[in-house]
Amino acid sequence: MEMTPPLAIILLNDSARPTARKLQQLYPEALIHGLRGRVTDADIAFPQTAAHLQELFRSGAPIIGLCASAILIRCLAPVLADKLSEPPVIAMADDGGSVVPLLGGHHGANALAREIADAFSTHAAITTTSDIHYNIALDSPPAGLEIANPQDMKAFVGKLRDGEKIRLTGAHDWLAQSDLPIAEDGSLCIEVTTKAVAGDTGKLVYHPKSLALGLGCERNTDPSEVITLVKEVIERNNLSPLAIGWVGSIDVKADERAIHSVAAHFGLAPRFFDAARLESETPRLATPSDIVFREVGCHGVSEGAALAAAGSSGTLIVPKAKSKRATCALAEAIMPIDAHAVGKIQGKLSVIGIGPGQDAWRTPEASRLIGEATDLVAYSLYLDLLGSRIAGKTRHDFGLGEEETRVRAALDLAAEGRNVALISSGDIGIYAMATLVFELIEREQKAGWDRLDIEVTPGISALQAAAARSGAPLGHDFCTISLSDLLTPWEVIESRITAAAEGDFVISFYNPVSMKRRTQLQVAKEILLRHRPEQTPVIIARNLGRETESVTFVPLVDLDPEQVDMLTLVMVGSSESRLTTTNSGAKSWVYTPRGYAGKMNKQALKTGTEK
Incomplete structure (x- = not known):
């Protein structure tokens, strides 16, 4: 699944630095972007404000500008196009006294503004209609709930403001706690369902992400085969793909490309259970298999994974379906599934060179990977060089001469399902740790190490x-x-x-x-x-x-x-x-000359000869 870029705090002068630092304490993953020549010690320096803001906006990065609203408006006006996909953009006074969500109000900006205002003991200037009149943002449902027909929102809200009432089919606390005019005979309708239901200008459809999709497949199965199988099963059972809240399998498939491709198809990252956890679901399986047990240690992978994710109150609603090399099953939980809390992720090891350590010489990719990591492994000095940018992360400090111990620790932590950054100064691939990572993996053949997602990013070398x-x-x-x-x-x-x-x-x-x-x-x-x-x-x-x-x-x-x-x-x-x-x-x-002078002399001699 594509990661959302980290929150960008835009700093145009050093006078706003105290506010920027307080924001970074509130959001440790955030990066301070400073205007070169006017801001010192920024995570990322940029030379031109409009171009940089536009690039961030196009990448989907949430933006907090510690500047006048007009600066953000003028800079971003040329790239405004799709209201439904714009990221949050907030203008904030450099002293933290005002917080104004400018764009993406219902894509997180309003909630972010309120959160910042609470932290700074100030006011968030929320101006969107449904927030004000109905205490709810209908086009910004909470995590675990997805709107199926956002294109009908404007017309629906228009009818709502004209006095029409709403008939509610299905239930969700978010709707129940609002001030919407709910009536059994309402002319408008809001339906909450996992089924594939069509909406229109008089009917909004929301899908709770309460379906768990369990997968199994042979090694190196073509991802298209598994995606086709899943799509056919969903369509055959009249389910909405937007209701898929979890995708996963057994942990021996943590590095299986097909599993990751299916999860990405639904905008998710896959999660995994070990064989013992899946085996505990055997009494609830519809199609237990002794053959599968002999191969992987549990009687069912796809059904077991789906049921484990749905929880003890969940129900298997689609038993194991098969293609030539893959299986899938679906279970329904009584509540939307928190995909980040159920099962383990594939462990990630980012092998990162940070250059000499100064911010200006560290690549944005290195900063991003460090920001995403949960655990940092390095010689103590290298971590100290990163300063406050690693606040809230777990440090694993090692001394000089402990290179192999250091790399083993990073590999073991990642094998536990953590997002680990192994950090070195300079370029980590030049006389540094990267080569030892691959040497140990090849030498020791540990299954947990072999299944990791490994990414190597360069740094400026000496x-x-x-x-x-x-x-x-x-x-x-x-x-x-x-x-x-x-x-x-x-x-x-x-x-x-x-x-x-x-x-x-x-x-x-x-x-x-x-x-x-x-x-x-x-x-x-x-x-x-x-x-x-x-x-x-x-x-x-x-x-x-x-x-x-x-x-x-x-x-x-x-x-x-x-x-x-x-x-x-x-x-x-x-x-x-x-x-x-x-x-x-x-x-x-x-x-050191490369020979251009000699080349030019030859060309001159040739030209003279031709004359």
Whole structure:
């Protein structure tokens, strides 16, 4: 299921920062978006307000603008189109004194505004008609209830305001607690049902999400086969697909693409039960199977999952139906099902590089995945760098040298059904934890690890940061070499240095020294001096992206390993790398030509010959 982007708090100047921070405490998953040049220390910096707001709006992100309403209105006017799909947009005074839902009032903005107003002890300026007159937003039903014909809402409310009364078929507390004019002989109708019923301008139909869809299938079944089976079963039993409130199976299918595809078809994330829980439903199964028991440890997967989700008061309303490689069953609960609380999700492991740690160099994808995670696993310093952005999440801190223990912990937590972020500085795939994740999964063959949803997201590496700070040293071929011999024999490292020197690569040396290891960089320098000029520029980059950052240049012949520490990256240019200056010699840069000058000279010679 596609995730809703995290709430965006729009900050156009630092004067509104206290309000933004209070909002972020209220909504820990929210990200502060700050206008570059006017706002410091934002989760996401943007250069142009209108373009950024429009992008957020199109993505479906809820927006709270700490600015004048007119700014939001003017910026978003060009992208307003479908009232039924717009996300919540709220304007809020920078001191928190006023809260105005501008858009998406019945898609969460009104409720969000009221919640914010309560927290700030102020007033939410709600202006939508049904909220005011009937104490209910008919086009914004609560979680677990879905309107079938929103296109008829405007005409229906118009008739309601003209004095017509409503006949209610079915029941729901949300309707009963409103001030709607309910009458047995009402000319208008509201029906609450799981059946596929048509509505019109005089009849609104709401479907409670009280149907649990249990699934089973053979490994690697084509998703289209399972979706077709489910659609046929729903249609044959005159049920509404909008009433499907839960989709799931047995936990050995947690990574089955077909199960996830069916759940996504209904706008849900699949949930899973272990075999013991499904086996406890055996007395209620319509078609128990000894064959299924021998295979997975329970007498029924699809029926058992549906009944387990519907609860002890639920009823199996559609016994197991089959296609060639799949089964499905439906059970009905007495109340809408909270899909987030029944069964376990497929565990997720996000393997995340956060760059040097500063907000501006962390990708939006990394911020999103950290925001979605429930548990964070990392070396303590990396978590500290994230500051208040991880408030409310469970930290699992590890020390240096505990890399394998750290990765095992992340995998085990995710296997429990949690959303886990394994975090490293720089790019987690470059001399970091990502490779160990896949190595352990392959080596140990644990079923729980093998079923995880794994996502790897890049970060800005020390290699990239050093290159950007120093100019363009990576303009031509380059390589990276770690000088740490803890995992790689020194003889292998030395042969790689020699090969890179002979190949005339720009070389980035990671882990150049340590407290106990002081000679390797000196050996690397001696090897390089045999193959490139003494004046080859060397970049010494320390604490990149942090307050104590320093970037200096020295000729290769003057490189002193004693001036290098564990927090330093050493980048040695090729024989073609150059040192140049700008600002009348005040600023130095290193670059490695890629051959454009030679190409232009050849083109000039060719043109001259043709003339």
